[in-house]
Amino acid sequence: MALQIGIIGLPNVGKSTLFNALTRSKGAQSANYPFCTIEPNVGIVEVPDTRLQTLTEMVKPQKVIPAAIEFVDIAGLVKGASKGEGLGNQFLHAIREVDALCHVVREFEDTNITHVEGTIDPKRDCETIETELILADLESIVKRIDKVEGAARSGDKEKQKEFALLRRMKEALDTGKMAQTVEMTSEEKKLSRQFNLLTNKPIIYALNIAEKALQSANEAKQRTSLGLPPDAQIIMVSAKIEEDLQDLSLEEATEMLREMGVESSGLDQLIQAAYAALGYITYFTAGPKEVRAWNVLRGASAPEAAGVIHTDFQKGFIRAETIAYADYVSLGGEQSAKVAGKMRSEGKEYVVQDGDVMYFKFNV
Ligand SMILES: Nc1nc2c(ncn2[C@@H]2O[C@H](COP(=O)(O)OP(=O)(O)OP(=O)(O)O)[C@@H](O)[C@H]2O)c(=O)[nH]1
Numbered sequence: 001m002a003l004q005i006g007i008i009g010l011p012n013v014g015k016s017t018l019f020n021a022l023t024r025s026k027g028a029q030s031a032n033y034p035f036c037t038i039e040p041n042v043g044i045v046e047v048p049d050t051r052l053q054t055l056t057e058m059v060k061p062q063k064v065i066p067a068a069i070e071f072v073d074i075a076g077l078v079k080g081a082s083k084g085e086g087l088g089n090q091f092l093h094a095i096r097e098v099d100a101l102c103h104v105v106r107e108f109e110d111t112n113i114t115h116v117e118g119t120i121d122p123k124r125d126c127e128t129i130e131t132e133l134i135l136a137d138l139e140s141i142v143k144r145i146d147k148v149e150g151a152a153r154s155g156d157k158e159k160q161k162e163f164a165l166l167r168r169m170k171e172a173l174d175t176g177k178m179a180q181t182v183e184m185t186s187e188e189k190k191l192s193r194q195f196n197l198l199t200n201k202p203i204i205y206a207l208n209i210a211e212k213a214l215q216s217a218n219e220a221k222q223r224t225s226l227g228l229p230p231d232a233q234i235i236m237v238s239a240k241i242e243e244d245l246q247d248l249s250l251e252e253a254t255e256m257l258r259e260m261g262v263e264s265s266g267l268d269q270l271i272q273a274a275y276a277a278l279g280y281i282t283y284f285t286a287g288p289k290e291v292r293a294w295n296v297l298r299g300a301s302a303p304e305a306a307g308v309i310h311t312d313f314q315k316g317f318i319r320a321e322t323i324a325y326a327d328y329v330s331l332g333g334e335q336s337a338k339v340a341g342k343m344r345s346e347g348k349e350y351v352v353q354d355g356d357v358m359y360f361k362f363n364v
């Protein structure tokens with residue numbers, strides 16, 4: 001399954017422009033009027049990874065399948081959306097189950113482009129959106145509390161744990177804090193994912209900065225002026241530039257970015273930020289039929305990694321023949337790595353490392 005990222009923000013801040021650029025499509029309508037987007041747009045992006053290219057050159061498979069990220073672009077939220085303002089918050093259900101959120105914040109000034117509040121104030125906008133997410137979460141948490149309360153009170157141990165966590169989260173939301181600010185054990189973190197709360201998802205702030213200001217923009221300053229914590233994931237992009245880049249070849253795009261003094265495109269930055277926020281790493285499978293990149297959570301065991309391919313692989317897991325990426329490349333491939341004793345036969349306890357090239361043995 002591809003990682004999913006939901007794009008949120010006020011109306012007319014450049015969400016669909018960014019979505020189109022990211023997905024290299026013109027699928028989402030973007031225009032200078034608030035609520036241009038009504039139905040969610042969904043697009044899949046291949047995760048750029050030079051290691052996959054290297055493996056492909058070495059193995060020359062029939063097929064290459066990169067890891068993928070799915071973006072979901074929804075309608076803009078406004079102040080009071082939870083009470084039905086604007087288009088309401090009904091569109092949030094389209095992103096209930098995404099892995100992370102990308103919050104597009106307008107920084108660019110352009111008197112031709114309407115701002116729903118009439119002025120450019122990124123900090124205020126951030127707070128508006130966060131408040132709406134919190135209110136939407138409160139709505140769903142109250143429903144969930146109603147569902148488990150009875151069972152918890154009549155002694156169901158599992159439901160009691162859930163109930164206690166829900167109560168703590170509600171308390172945080174009630175005081176205007178995001179659900180993710182609640183301190184949780186790793187067991188509770190796992191449990192909390194089932195609640196599908198928006199403010200419990202990692203958020204990547206994509207600051208949509210004017211073309212000219214991009215080069216001089218400073219990440220730390222931005223963080224402070226938006227009132228975000230030091231560990232907040234932010235990326236600075238120009239949706240306009242990203243839009244221009246999509247019509248260019250990869251070489252031309254790289255050249256244009258270099259001329260502008262920008263290191264990498266918004267897409268690359270966003271993917272890196274998403275991987276970091278979500279704690280994902282990549283492992284590979286490589287054979288004559290197919291070379292493929294897969295995403296797993298850092299710390300995943302070999303059977304869990306196998307489960308990403310198919311649940312049967314996990315259930316019937318026997319061993320994982322594993323070659324570190326660096327060994328695979330420096331020794332010249334699977335056979336020579338095997339001869340050099342660098343193909344390890346790993347069992348159920350093995351913790352997958354970023355870049356591992358793996359072959360799973362299993363019983364079905
Ligand atoms: N000057 C400038 N204009 C931009 C930039 N990004 C987007 N725009 C323009 O802003 C307008 C709105 O962009 P959209 O991408 O449709 O915005 P949106 O957030 O999807 O809006 P809704 O779907 O209405 O919520 C369009 O006319 C874009 O061309 C930018 O970086 N600079």
Ligand SMILES: [Mg+2]
Pocket residue numbers: 015016017029030036037073074075076
């Ligand atoms: Mg839109």
